Amino acid sequence: MKRRAAVIGLGHQSLEDHLPGLLGSSRAELVAVCDSNPDILRQRQEALQVPGFTRAGELLDALAPDFVVVAVPHHAGREVVQECAARGVHVLKEKPFATSVEEARELTQICQAGQVELMVTLQRRFNPIYTSVAGLLDQIGTPFLIDGQYTFHTDDPGGGWRGDVRQAGGGCIIDMGYHLIDLLLWYFGMPSRVLAEFSTTAVPGGGYDAEDTAVIQLGYDSDLYGSVLLSRWVAPKTERLHVVGTRGSVLLTKGQVQRLDLGGAVVEELTRPHAPASASAAQIDYFCRVLDGERPNTSGPDQHLAHAAFIASCYRSKAAGRYIDPKEML
Template sequence: MSSSPLSSSAPLRTALIGLGRIGFGYHAPAIVNHPAFNLVGVADPLPERRAEATANWQAPGFDSVETMLREKRPDVVVIASPTTLHQEHTAAAFAHGAHVLCDKPVARSVAEFDTMVAAGAAAGRKFLAYQPNRIKAELRTLRDILAQNLLGPIHAIKRANSSFTRRADWQAFRANGGGMLNNYASHQLDEMLALTGHAPVRSVFCHTRCVATAGDAEDFVKIVLVTEGGVLIDVDITQAAAQPVTAWQVFGSRGAATWDAPAHVWRVLYYVPEEAPLLNAQQGLAAAGRKYAHEELPWRELTVPADATSDPDYYDLAWRHFALGEPAPVTTDEIRQLLQLIERCRTSDSTGNLA
């Protein structure tokens, strides 16, 4: 039996920049637990974090990114530092001949992102953004439901990410690149783009507020998009909601789908046109029998579980992209469209107009 590409390939020498929540809590364990990656070094300005990482994973710690890259010569650099440092750290990784996997939001602007991608092209190395929501069961199952055309043409999508959190960490401040438009909207808008096939967006409305946060970066975001195809996308991102908000609802001409988060299932209500009574339109101004329009439709109900255990491993996809040249789970063009949307949101928020 021939060996798989993974079993016959040497692990990619991988360095991690940033040992905060996402770097320490997700990226470091994902690297050390994946046979295709070998954690050869970690960089963070705090000595206690470096010591903890070394104790946990036997990876040498560095207070200098430049020193780590020069001494360890990684194949891949995972960037989990604050957003304001992403361009600097990406440039350093490319300068030392490494590919880059960068956490979201990858950049503060489209112009900054273009500079990062250009640096990768000049170095002959790949840039990959970490956007895991688009491959999770919740969204993949919804896409399967929509592919069956049970709901008819989709005309509206509502998405909410809600909690009540009095934010007081670095992400509560604009100077650090914080705020929910950068933070959670990077996920929610990417979900919308993936769900609509990255359709062009005709108009963008955005309004932000600081409600419960201790800082000056928004903790409440309202976004309304309309695609060129006419789909209205309504996104609520709030850390000032003391009661839960329904996370997903998708509306079509023949039904709707609602995400039941506690049960981890989609609840679908729809009718089949062939089973519906004939619709007789009355154009006259006098309603027959003075009755309000009403009909009994033969609704069907469907419960579709989303199996999170079947979620692809983002590091599997990253390895296949870096080592085998397979397509990226999210392309640089798609990330650029995401960053353009965030910029249009900021423009709308500052002017009060559509962008």
């Protein structure tokens, strides 16, 4: 029998990932949707032919789903998770896990008290391109340099709630940067020092205070070091992670990973151009297996306390003008 699932928040991420993922899932079925905007709700409800609600609590009480996909603005996430936990409903939550370390701790306690599973959505972890990187890194000798970049251009980088630090918790670092930060923590663990510079000046007089562009320098006790560029202003759209070692390098881009020799020639590569839709369905199926006790929850609150600490160290570093040890934020 399939798990009964609902989607709370019908923005871009739900339309692009979560709804197609649920419709393609072999272990879950969509039973309802929820959005605070009645017009958006009506449009989606008609297209999907499922009940619609403007309030999460009403959906939960009326249908008691097995789990919900929560894809609401960052500042609204805590309340929705709390409502789910109070009713024993499990949560697949769109990143970020939390807007601060303090909120991350609160959410962890809320989930424990409600005895619910919460898993943060990170589709890249269900894409063979990204899961193969660890094995390739083992073949380039001792890695010592990281060069990461995740950028795209939007004419209004501070538009809506994303431009307001009080609602979003930050700008490109906590939002789009969460994906690249997750890759760093996944492949290399927590760095021992972080130094961040960022700005809100791409649009003069734009009236937003959440950073549109950031450069993060990081270092590990193992002598691995590097930098990451994040921006929702810099064109062209680029997603890459280049790791250089003593015997070669690994170059990860969206849809492709390559292992290069010291001269830059491709030794081996893996491509998967049509992965996103299947990765979303695979993520939902995996969460169902977690709920059935068949798989461990590898993207739960305990793991994402580290993400919150890394992000907090970036913002503290900027304020202090010096390197910060992210582990001090825990």
